[in-house]
Amino acid sequence: MNTDAATAASAERSGSLLNLEAVVVAFGGLQALGGVDLEVWKGDRLALLGPNGAGKTTLFNVIAGDIKPTSGRVIIKGIDCTELPARFRPRLGVARTYQKTRLFRGLTVEDNLYLAQTGRSGRHLALLRSGVDAEFRERARAMAETVWLADVVGVTAGDLSHGQQRQLEIGMALVTGPEFVMLDEPASGLSRGERERLVQLLLSLDVDITLLLIEHDMDVALRAAQRVMVMNEGETVASGTPDEIRVDPLVHAIYLGSEAGLRGADP
């Protein structure tokens, strides 16, 4: 307990928000992550690049607690979260989106954004609506506007277009008021204009918000991030500033020939 508190305090001082220590994930014989180390600071804007199957989403799942690593440690704000289930992450200010949208398809856009907030507050066991509820509703509608869904707040999520569902996915992460946001390919399936809007939205986030971004669209990734990490076959193969990554020969080697595929041609 004491050492935990000490670690937490030192993490706070050094501004370190997330530490991954030698994280390994094996699915049967397949090693999706082969000992990844990563440190993310408060206010960091980090983009995660890599070809299909590199292990990016798996890394997200480990950080978010959706899967437990085979070995290694996940430390968030100095607290060892390796064994903690996913539902404790929001209390640490962590929010994520999913590559394949996970929405409440039978509920309206507003209810989706409302529910996203109640989990963290413990309000979801309540049988009565209260003042807090009105606040959540208001914030839900405001967020709908932020992610360009203002005119469909009353529409059932399952009836939204693909692009709108992607936008709602992002809104559900942002509406929780997170300190640490993880976005898994937020630009996939969006039109060129929508991508531009998205970049502007990401750039407009509060400077205190830490952002971890998986993105196949190099343009979006390199503009939104201050730091880039490149993964391949479960390992970190390069990291640096966007400018460094742009000219890194190794990165070019990995992406060579698939550059066109990386730009938008997503399944």
Add this chain to the structure above:
Amino acid sequence: MSPTGAAPGRAQSRRTLRRLLSARNVVVAAATALALLLPLFGSNFFVEFVMTRTMILGIAAATIVFLAAYGGMVSLAQYLLAGVAGFMVGNAVVAQDAWSKGLKLGWNPWVAVLFALAVTTAVAFVLGALASRTTGIYFLMITLTYAVIGYYVFGSITPLSGFGGITGIDPPGLFEDHPQRMYLALVVLSVLVYVAFRVLAVTPFGLALQGIRDDPVRMASLGFNVSLHRTLAFTLAGFTAGLAGVFNVWWNGQIDPTSISIGPTLDLLIVAVIGGTLSLEGAWLGAFVFVAANNYLRNLPLVDHIGITEARFNTIVGVLVLLIMILSPDGLAGIIDRIRLGLRRLVQLSRGSGAGPPEAAAGSAP
């Protein structure tokens, strides 16, 4: 902002009124009024047997619909839970000197009701907690296992269930020799259960339950305790099934292990399926069709001619269920919904107005 924003309160209350006066609510209110007035013109048999049974089965089936429509859990344990309440009432109320079986505690019938509901709720909580980590077909299988185990448990613990069951279970004085009162009480209870489930759907608890139905993984990552939530919903449904069970045992005057065997368990599922597992109203509709078929189809003249005996009656019900499911996966409620939409489209066409507003809400929220 916009000038219409000046009186949001009035607009809001008008919207609330419009929502309350939806076609669905008006039909439900009319059906309720009809049910309440029924004793004035219905035959005794119809009121005291057909409709009383309909209300009991309707409440029990509504708990299946509630769990399925809002929680995405198809439970086969609801009839067992009703049976638990029934056995508890039986053991508690039968007097020591009565010619019957069971514990014969001889309690006041209302105390017995509280006791039965408390036990049923506790049992539902435990069973729900054990099943809450599963979904879909696995949840169905676990609850089916509960039903089977429950049958054997009551069958083998004879001090609790008697050999041939507990007989001579009298309802409280309020209902004894007043079957019409019992019927009216069941109508009121049905309305309460129906309204409670529908109101629950828009509370924070109910919305979270629907979120869990749609995507439990997302809910967990948003900080929800998914299995606790499922457990609580199951417990609530268990309590409500217990209410149905109490009336059921009052109405029957007896209960034995066979009455909670796999047959009646599946019958209740059939009731829910006939009505439509996604529509609360469907529970009572399905119950009515099922009970009516049970009571009247047997007496049709052709039944003897083509040799449909008691034993083959289940085949008829089976064919009926199959037909409804082929016509509409959402049961009778789904069929009615489609007719309603079709009529509206006809009206729109005849008015010559082009495309009306899209029916975004249709069939999405139960």
